Amino acid sequence: MGQLYAVEIVYRGIFQKTLAKNISRAIVLAAHREGKPGISFGRYGDSPERNGIPAKSFAIVATDEQTLEEGMAKYEPKEVDVTICVDDTLCKGVESWAWYGLQPINRLLKPGGTLVVTSKEEPPVLIGMIHQKDVPYRLAIVKGTPSFSGLWVYKDDHTDVRLLGTLSKVLPDLFSLMSLQEVIKEEWDDPVKASSALRAYERVNPVVVPPGQGNAETPYQFTLPKWTEMPEGIAIPAIPLGHAMKDGGNGHSGGFRPERNPTFKKYTTRTMRPVVDFDLCVKCTLCWLQCPDSCFDVTPDGLYDAAMEACCGCGVCEAVCPEAGCITMVNETRFQDNASQWQAWRKDPQEYKRWVRETIADRPDRSHGFRYRGQYQEQLPEMLTIAREG
Ligand code: SF4
Ligand code: SF4
16 A cells, blocks of 8 residues: 545635635646646535635545545545645634534644645734644644635735645655646746745745644534434425524613524634724614625614624625724634624723724734725735745
8 A cells, every 4th residue: 555645725615716726736736747646626515615615625646546546435535644724714613515513724634744824923823723633733834915816816926836835845745846846837837936836845834733732612513413313305494583682781682683594603704704883883774784694683772793603704794884984894813702792892882992993903914805906916016025035
């Protein structure tokens, strides 16, 4: 039996699909140059992809055909040598479309395997978000703003080749930098991309994360029904009507909370979340009407509180809110919990105001699609400077 190598690429549906495909394809091409057969594929369970929903691609490579065949007999790898995470907010975990609860980003990593993350953050910040593991692993950061694009456009900011250059360093048995350079020439014929891969190769500096370090929370999970428990036919019960808020304060219930899917939580499906300045709200109802995920609880005092278990971070509420500064989308790396903002505002309005000011002033770059024509062209020079100079 030969050696089998597995790499998973965890990405945000649609926005990073082409990026993930470019990486997994180039892995197989580079390994092939060294006589190692391989295959790349997307995980079926992630379809249909939806904007921002976590999804996965895999690249499986072996030292010989028979080992590859044996490896491919599995539906998807149970363990991987390297996890590539192309959006640092996924360090909080991965809940895929119709999947089975929250998977820690490092869940499939073998002992001593490497988690590679694109981020502007330092290791302690990322480790604080990543769930603890009972075996050591390595964390390597590829510096830069996580790369997002759309269905029909691709932001060629060299994130693809920088990650590939990093991979050739952290798992040299998979493919060498020289093989990668040949693939870059063949696929892109761009010497600047080749030098970006080289820089990433030279710069990568993984840290070892010892067992028990990181986020101690137990990841959210639920039990799938057994086949004997499934009802006949294909009727799916609709989500029931909502109900009054039970925790509405003021000693009375009041307010309204829409019913939500009890199993599909969207804590990790967003790269940014809305921060609401309740003092500026004019109660126009637009956010409540337009939110595609029915996130907003109507509070007893007629305000609108976005429930973080339902918010996918689309930014529609910010776009429709008529009051400047009332709703501001902020990068998800900024937050440590999913608590109600309205409850915090009621408890201490002054302190809440201070928190809002601080939070919306220091919002790391938005990393969610592109918001106006020409935005990629504006972002590219910065990313290419980072690729060149660090
Ligand atoms: S970002 Fe706003 S509109 Fe979008 S899901 Fe979250 S609360 Fe709803
Ligand atoms: S859209 Fe803005 S102003 Fe209107 S209800 Fe929502 S938060 Fe308030």
